[in-house]
Amino acid sequence: MNTSKIHHLHARTRKLLNLGLTLGLLTALGLSAQLAQAQTRGGTLTAILQPEPVILTSALNTASPTGFFSANVFDGLVEYDNDFKLRPALAESWEVSKDSKTLTFHLRRGVKWHDGKPFSSADVKWTLENVWKKIHPRNQIIFNTVTSVDTPDDNTVVIHFSEPSLAVLSSLNSNGAQVLPKHLYEGTDILNNPYNNKPVGTGPFVFKEWSKGNYITLERNPDYWDKSKGVSKPYLDRIVFKIVPDAGARAAALEKGEVQYAPFSPVPLKDAERLAKLPNLKLETRGYDWISPWLFLDVNVDKPYFKDVRVRQALAHAIDLNAFNKVVWYGFGKPAVSPVVSTLKQFHSEDVPKYGYDPKKAEALLDEAGLKRGADGVRLRINIDYLPYGDDYKRSSEYIRQALKRVGIEVNVRAQDTPTFTRRVYGERDYDLSVVWFAGFADPLVGVTRAYWSNSIGKNIPWTNASGYRSAEADKLIEQAQASASQTERVALFKKFQQRVQTDLPSIPLLELHFFTVQAANLKDTVSGVDQIYSSLKNAWFDSAPKVADASK
Structure with a gap:
């Protein structure tokens, strides 16, 4: 097109x-x-x-099919209008303390679970302590500084933080903070609950x-x-x-x-x-604004040949993103320069290292890194796994395969179902490259930093840090942004974060996606x-x- x-x-x-x-x-x-x-x-x-879907509740798996389906079965504490403003849902009202360390919700009265049992503050407290903090791919960092949850009555929840957590209000809908029924989950194996x-x-x-x-x-x-x-x-x-x-x-x-x-x-x-x-x-x-989606190439930096940043830079220089957008995605995207998409104007930074299409530079970097062409012209043989969500992702992998072949890297494209893909990439981490998209959401702490935070590596939690990227500086910036009570300071920290990760390049942003219904x-x-x-x-x-x-x- x-x-x-x-x-x-x-x-x-x-x-x-x-x-x-x-x-x-x-x-x-x-x-x-x-x-x-x-x-x-x-x-x-x-x-x-x-x-x-692999599972029907996004409290435990934030894959897009699960999120699209389960929002019709579960409510969140709030909803968002067309201007990103909060609307009441399970919570009729809420207050944030002056020091931003206490968040109080006043729950809607008379709400029932589908089995007829009453919904109460006990459900919110149990879900936060056992699911959001421990299992949910995004909420682990958002609710990481929660010190205690009080339920003075059935309709009031008081959450106490050790540090301010301004990002919480950006992730309280049915996808970001889905509440599970305590009476059906308490004392069970949560991940295998029927x-x-x-x-x-x-x-x-x-x-x-x-x-x-x-x-x-x-x-x-x-x-x-x-x-x-x-x-x-x-x-x-x-x-x-x-x-x-x-x-x-x-x-x-x-x-x-x-x-x-x-x-x-x-x-x-x-x-x-x-x-x-x-x-x-x-x-x-x-209806897609809140998710801020970006497509990227995840690089398993624990593989010996990807430990050298010059090899990762070479991968980026080998891919023509403008042609990729036109040929594979028919213009339903925009070449990305950062994991924080440009529509998040407050947080997005253009002042980051950029890797324009330059096959000759890619070849020079590969030579410098010691990956010389063999007698057959091949420098390296690797696999690429793509998100099994349709032909667009398969064609993306095929395009990248052709692009890397031109600089001497032979790529085998592997197809698999969703459970196999998530186990291979996020559990076993038995992969080289992966084509995947994440939702960045309205605040980078909600959707972006999970791809870079070292604390989530190897926990077999889908849609987190699969590259194996470990950076003390990036972790510090993430944690400072989490704890800051100043939005101005948080913006500055996230811009430094983008500088850091685009320098280290554990994953390569490809496109800002433009979905449609x-x-x-x-x-x-x-x-x-x-x-x-x-x-x-x-x-x-x-x-x-x-x-x-x-x-x-």
Whole structure:
């Protein structure tokens, strides 16, 4: 797809968004009563869930399929609106002490778990102490300085920190701080608890069935706490998450109306423009702001040939990121210079070491590092493992394989399912290079630093430090940013952090990703905040009956 087509596609999306804003304004002014639509209840939404999750609660695994699914079953303490501002959820209100070391939540009364048991402060305390601090891939560092949690009554939680933790407020939704039911988890092997795959939450939809390899079914929670003008949410009766591994089949299902909702750029990127032009579909780019995604090449620095920073620099110089973005990602990205994406303007730094496309420099660095070409022209033979989330990641690995071949590095591309990939990369660390994307979120401490913090190496926790990078300076900067009560100081620390990691280069930022969702044109209100992709579909509704295929077939 050429640049003009990309601009056309993005412009069409903006037109769709502007049209919605215009209709809302006309209705509010009373200029066209016929344009106003009331939410209607009922209907089954069929959504694409790809790849199939390994587990159904993001309190224990923050992979994107799990996050997209489980936000419909579980609530967080807060939600985020379209301006990153906090909205009440399980917590109706909260206060931060003047020294930023005490955070108090006043919980919503009358909330029940899906099994009928009451939700209380005991659930929050237990989850924080046993899950967020010990298991959750991102929250270990965010809640690392929690010294105690008080529950003076069933509806109050008081969290005490040894140092200020300003990043906490950026990660309290159902994805960042998912609360688990204490009565079903206490005293069990948390990681192997059966309720991980038959979840019991407080959210708008209730888990009903998981047919492995086929679909997962949720049904409306009739006792959900959220009401709008006296009408209980959610509006939909049911959500069926279909597992459709083939990208072409996903596009066909959307086009035929068999599926009405598909996130995370679900179709071949070359098909996006064609689908966006169909009258029964629309392309949505909102709802991804909170996750700040970036694609990177992780380098296992414990491998002898990658211990030398010159070899890692050579890898970076060998890859043409502009061509990579155009050829592999069809322009749905932006070449990255740092793990902190440019849309996080407050934290992002351009003042970092950069590694422009320069194959000759790559070859010179490899020579200097002692990796000379052999008689067959090969310097090194390695493997590359890619995130098994679709063809885009496979094609990314193939592109990198060709790029490295030109400088004398032979790469074998390995394919595997998600459990094998996460075990190989984050558990056994039996890999050379890995193509993966992380969500950076609204604060680098929430999503970026986990890829560099040495304390998470070798703990078999997916989506953390797989490179094996150990830097006393980087760790110190991370921990200082965690403890600082000054946002100005934190910004300065994160800019120094970017300088450090881009100098050491344990991983190579490739692209800032621009995800999109394809959905039915008659599906309304799917986006209510910057974190929508990891938020529930409790506000979604159909303005006419959708065509729904039988998910069991």
